[in-house]
Amino acid sequence: MNGAEKAPVLQTERLILRPHVPQDLDDVAALWADPAVVKYIGGSPNTREQSWARLLRNIGHWQALGFGYWAVCDRADGHFLGEVGFAQFKRAIDPALPDIPEAGWVLAQRAHGRGVAAEAVSCMHSWADKDRDWPQTCCIIDPDHVASLKVAQKHGYRIEGQARYYDAPISVLLRQRGV
Known part of the structure; x- marks a missing residue:
């Protein structure tokens, strides 16, 4: 189903994955x-304004x-421990990503090293x-981000090649459904 859908609430043993709400801005x-x-992930801390735009983009993805x-x-x-999910960001990557959902995850420091990323992903x-x-999903990861590459590979992502994003190298990974 596409459009006008609200994110379902998902649960694991330790986590709740829930829709974003405007009140998440501080987190x-x-x-x-x-x-x-x-x-x-770009290397530069975001401003509050950039985070507000990101939060609205996260909410809007489900709607659109x-x-x-x-x-x-x-x-x-x-x-709040972080964010995970799928998107179509229409990134200006060279070479371009395939037109399939792009997986991503980002976690607060207090969640690092506890297996939270693997559990949420x-x-x-x-x-x-x-x-x-979806027969496939993709993700992009900085080639030096060893922890994130391990999470991706644990969940069936395989490096398919390298690309450039904002003039920096990026690894492009693909995952087949059900892996």
């Missing part, structure tokens, strides 16, 4: 302003395309494999 802004978080990003929260205390792919008829 989203803190996440994207952290230099350690953005080190391999029927898929998007979830806010990842700790099931025990409800604290597994959950979102289980949803996609069950509820979407």
Whole structure:
């Protein structure tokens, strides 16, 4: 189904993946302003204004395309841990990405090293494999971001090549449905 769809709430043993809401702005802004978080995602901390635009883009993806990003929260205390999901960003990458959903994940430092990324990425792919008829998904990862490459490869992504994005090298990975 495409368009006018709200993100479903998904749960794992430790996490809740829920739709973003405007009240997430403080958490989203803190996440994207952290230099350690953005080190391999553009390298520059985002302003509050940029985070607001990102939050609205996350909400709007579900409305326009029927898929998007979830806010990842700790099931025990409800604290915001990051964002995961699928998008079509229409990035200016050379060579261009295939016209398929692009997976992504970003987590706050307090979630690093705890298996949260792997758990959330597994959950979102289980949803996609069950509820979407996507033969493939892709993702892009900085070649130096070892932790993220490990998460991707654990979930069936394989490096298909290199590209340039904002004049920086980027690894392009593809995943076959159900892997």
